[in-house]
Amino acid sequence: MEISPSGSFWWEREDLSYHGNSLFLAGRDLEQIAQELGTPLFVYSAQRVRQNITRIRTALDKTGIPFSLFYAMKANRFTPLLTFLKSTGLCGIDACSPEEVLHARSCGFDANEISYTACSVSPADLAVVLRQKGILINCDSISMIRKIGEVCPGMEIGIRLNPSMGVGYGSVSVLRYSGDKTSKFGIYAEQLDEALSTARKYNLSVVRIHFHTGCGYLSSQLDAWNKIIGTCLDMAKGIDKLREVNLGGGLGLPHTSLDKPMDLDAWAAVIASNFSGRGLAVQVEPGDYIAKDGGVLLLTVNTVETKKNTTFAGVNGGFNLAVEPFYYSLPCEPLVCTLRGDIADVFAADAQKSYSICGNINEALDVWMENKSMPEIREGDTLAMINAGGYASAMSSNHCMRGVFRECLLP
Numbered sequence: 001m002e003i004s005p006s007g008s009f010w011w012e013r014e015d016l017s018y019h020g021n022s023l024f025l026a027g028r029d030l031e032q033i034a035q036e037l038g039t040p041l042f043v044y045s046a047q048r049v050r051q052n053i054t055r056i057r058t059a060l061d062k063t064g065i066p067f068s069l070f071y072a073m074k075a076n077r078f079t080p081l082l083t084f085l086k087s088t089g090l091c092g093i094d095a096c097s098p099e100e101v102l103h104a105r106s107c108g109f110d111a112n113e114i115s116y117t118a119c120s121v122s123p124a125d126l127a128v129v130l131r132q133k134g135i136l137i138n139c140d141s142i143s144m145i146r147k148i149g150e151v152c153p154g155m156e157i158g159i160r161l162n163p164s165m166g167v168g169y170g171s172v173s174v175l176r177y178s179g180d181k182t183s184k185f186g187i188y189a190e191q192l193d194e195a196l197s198t199a200r201k202y203n204l205s206v207v208r209i210h211f212h213t214g215c216g217y218l219s220s221q222l223d224a225w226n227k228i229i230g231t232c233l234d235m236a237k238g239i240d241k242l243r244e245v246n247l248g249g250g251l252g253l254p255h256t257s258l259d260k261p262m263d264l265d266a267w268a269a270v271i272a273s274n275f276s277g278r279g280l281a282v283q284v285e286p287g288d289y290i291a292k293d294g295g296v297l298l299l300t301v302n303t304v305e306t307k308k309n310t311t312f313a314g315v316n317g318g319f320n321l322a323v324e325p326f327y328y329s330l331p332c333e334p335l336v337c338t339l340r341g342d343i344a345d346v347f348a349a350d351a352q353k354s355y356s357i358c359g360n361i362n363e364a365l366d367v368w369m370e371n372k373s374m375p376e377i378r379e380g381d382t383l384a385m386i387n388a389g390g391y392a393s394a395m396s397s398n399h400c401m402r403g404v405f406r407e408c409l410l411p
């Protein structure tokens with residue numbers, strides 16, 4: 001890991017940095033929290049999450065376009081985090097299953113603060129969702145429009161469009177939800193007439209379009225995102241009661257030193273250029289951008305051993321606790337929580353060693369990072385995996401019966 005000429009690390013920020021030898025998040029010494037609560041431990045900063053939302057809201061405010069922000073709780077549904085978000089009043093919730101809807105309700109969100117966009121929806125799913133009076137519903141198939149029409153004729157709905165284009169982090173194809181390959185998400189252009197006539201048959205008013213075409217896009221991909229918006233607005237030309245457009249989530253954040261942070265003003269300018277003066281309200285539903293860099297996963301180093309020419313540092317959690325580095329090429333940078341010496345000394349190029357950081361799951365892919373230059377690691381050390389606030393605990397599994405972990409929200 002390199003310190004930049006300005007003396008900082010790429011991931012460093014005011015609330016996440018070394019103070020002396022110790023790594024701090026939100027004013028708290030992470031090693032100390034690990035000692036007190038044990039590992040594996042997810043630690044989230046409520047204030048960082050709030051700042052992430054505020055940054056998005058500020059950029060959107062400047063456009064003058066009416067907007068609503070829904071936090072995609074699939075990124076992180078930790079109850080204290082959701083109740084904190086409710087208390088800020090800064091966002092509603094994007095939910096994708098009946099259980100998510102009910103969890104959001106139990107955390108204090110009213111039905112009309114919840115937007116529901118799901119796939120492969122069953123009548124039983126809809127029975128739960130339609131009981132929530134005022135919830136916003138986006139249909140991602142003609143089947144779903146028909147099912148709603150049969151039980152709730154006359155209601156207002158949104159429809160999820162599939163523009164056959166997608167944008168997501170780098171070139172990771174599994175992070176694109178739409179594109180050359182036909183996907184399950186949303187209604188394609190050639191299905192639109194049938195979708196709208198099905199809605200008419202049941203007197204359903206289509207007041208909203210929705211599209212979410214991928215996850216993790218950054219500023220350099222805003223042109224592609226702009227084309228997606230234009231294509232979806234073209235697709236929606238025949239929808240006469242259209243009054244709002246849900247632009248989905250997908251806003252990305254840096255995962256490596258090569259990534260630049262999303263330029264939110266440039267992002268909002270794309271929205272302004274498409275919506276100014278159109279009389280349409282805009283909705284956004286980011287998850288990752290809000291939650292991910294607010295959290296770290298603290299793990300204990302169980303083993304350090306050199307095999308052939310590779311030194312493995314084996315930690316007490318693997319892809320069962322954070323699948324993204326392993327499946328989606330979205331790495332979590334590992335940081336040593338307590339340095340053994342002055343920061344400049346331990347990060348000097350000749351003081352660092354190369355490690356393969358591995359989990360404790362019996363599968364070959366359970367490698368957090370290979371050939372990682374880091375200050376010396378010893379057994380018993382605590383590592384912090386950064387960017388673990390989104391799609392980590394929420395996607396965790398009990399594989400190898402190692403699914404036990406704790407979560408903690410810092411105020």
Ligand SMILES: Cc1ncc(COP(=O)(O)O)c(C=O)c1O
Pocket residue numbers: 072074075094117212214215216248249250251285286287288289
């Ligand atoms: C419909 C929908 N909206 C929002 C999101 C949130 O995406 P992200 O966390 O990348 O912002 C997702 C993620 O899969 C999604 O499917």
